[in-house]
Amino acid sequence: MKLPYERPTLRKLTAGALNKFGPRAGARAVTALDGVAVDELVARFGSPLFVLSERQLRRSYQAAVRAFGTRYPQVQLAWSYKTNYLNAVCRTFHQEGAWAEVVSGMELEKALLNGVPGPHILFNGPGKRRADLERACAVDAVIHLDHADELHLLLDVAAGRPQRPRVALRVNLDAGIVPQWDRFGFNLENGEAWQALGRIVAPGRLELVGLHCHIGTYILQTAAYATAAAKLAALALRCERELNTSIQYLDLGGGFPSTNTLKGAYLPASDTVPSLDEYAEAITGALLGAGFRSGELPVLVLEAGRALVDDAGSLIGTVLANKRLADGRRATILDFGVNLLFTSFWYDHHISPTREFSNQTEPTVLYGPLCMNIDMLRESIALPLLAPGHHVLVHKVGAYNLSQWQQFINLRPNVVLIDQTAQVHLIRAAETLEYLQQLEQVPAHLR
Numbered sequence: 001m002k003l004p005y006e007r008p009t010l011r012k013l014t015a016g017a018l019n020k021f022g023p024r025a026g027a028r029a030v031t032a033l034d035g036v037a038v039d040e041l042v043a044r045f046g047s048p049l050f051v052l053s054e055r056q057l058r059r060s061y062q063a064a065v066r067a068f069g070t071r072y073p074q075v076q077l078a079w080s081y082k083t084n085y086l087n088a089v090c091r092t093f094h095q096e097g098a099w100a101e102v103v104s105g106m107e108l109e110k111a112l113l114n115g116v117p118g119p120h121i122l123f124n125g126p127g128k129r130r131a132d133l134e135r136a137c138a139v140d141a142v143i144h145l146d147h148a149d150e151l152h153l154l155l156d157v158a159a160g161r162p163q164r165p166r167v168a169l170r171v172n173l174d175a176g177i178v179p180q181w182d183r184f185g186f187n188l189e190n191g192e193a194w195q196a197l198g199r200i201v202a203p204g205r206l207e208l209v210g211l212h213c214h215i216g217t218y219i220l221q222t223a224a225y226a227t228a229a230a231k232l233a234a235l236a237l238r239c240e241r242e243l244n245t246s247i248q249y250l251d252l253g254g255g256f257p258s259t260n261t262l263k264g265a266y267l268p269a270s271d272t273v274p275s276l277d278e279y280a281e282a283i284t285g286a287l288l289g290a291g292f293r294s295g296e297l298p299v300l301v302l303e304a305g306r307a308l309v310d311d312a313g314s315l316i317g318t319v320l321a322n323k324r325l326a327d328g329r330r331a332t333i334l335d336f337g338v339n340l341l342f343t344s345f346w347y348d349h350h351i352s353p354t355r356e357f358s359n360q361t362e363p364t365v366l367y368g369p370l371c372m373n374i375d376m377l378r379e380s381i382a383l384p385l386l387a388p389g390h391h392v393l394v395h396k397v398g399a400y401n402l403s404q405w406q407q408f409i410n411l412r413p414n415v416v417l418i419d420q421t422a423q424v425h426l427i428r429a430a431e432t433l434e435y436l437q438q439l440e441q442v443p444a445h446l447r
């Protein structure tokens, strides 16, 4: 049914003005992380500093396993490497039982070095090269096919191998998400996915084990997952009926939101984002009702990324200076910018001072230290006056920032992990100029 047209309206929101959350919403001092004082962390490891909480990593992982595992008999999580591939983070999840979900040859090697057995590695991605496919076959990783050219390449690679490579088909489908992600995998509705399944099974050179679908990221509609799960399940049942191939697992991908608030959202995400239990209910409800014979339910695989790691990361920074802009607004310059906080392009992160302060707050523009106009962390945030040398704490930065950060103008800083006994471990050392220049070469005539 066509939805009625609603005229868009523009409403100016004034930061710092009284609202139903009070004038000081969010501006509470946070002086310690997992029992370790922020000042002590900075004294030992410098600023800026990324801090990961092992306790929170494990808590988020276990909560996800509980949400899905209490509703469905066989559930397997595969850690999305690109979301945060620091080895300490990956190994924490692997210790908890996670497989690895990788999207490049480099990530595949990283997972192997982290001790993940090949058969527990799911290889996604639209740009696998021949050498990547050969390596994946050699270690018996499961290759998630993205397009027909890749299928042909893999059939060619498979011809020279003693063992049949194991594959899953990546499917894109209409789950009601707009815009639809149709650039990855084979489309369901136009018949492309079914045609590909025939081409995988018929020559007998590949072993079809799974169907995969990742409908997008930061998806707020649980119903979209129910639709995707139902469509994938129907496709699996058709494989069984018409291709005589039983599908071992259905992989619903990731895309579950963290509780970070998107820019422009009126309410904080912690009030609006559905819980993992609601996603689990939607997905498992669809699978349980899809018509599989009892005892023959496929394994449910999930590739949750940001929902597992975002909350566990914090970024500590330091005020370098305050100034007034031409129109009188207060601006604060911090020692980290968009180079380290890539996600500030779409999130309004929760940012706390790290020491007690007076009741007075003022709308403040937060800038990073880069000599680039785009280096603005927040257009307006209510903060108390922070003097140069004071610290700030950015919450929920564990997803994507530590893989998408840039060495640009400044070097990347230390990353530490606070373990469950409040011991602090350096898990990635600050870069040095020597590190930066290691790969450079100066031609003789320029020396």
Ligand SMILES: *Cc1c(COP(=O)(O)O)cnc(C)c1O
Pocket: 080, 082, 083, 101, 103, 124, 125, 214, 216, 217, 218, 253, 254, 255, 256, 303, 304, 305, 306, 307, 399
């Ligand atoms: C990026 C990615 C994920 C993880 O996405 P999140 O939104 O972080 O949960 C899972 N699966 C695939 C195929 C991906 O590309």
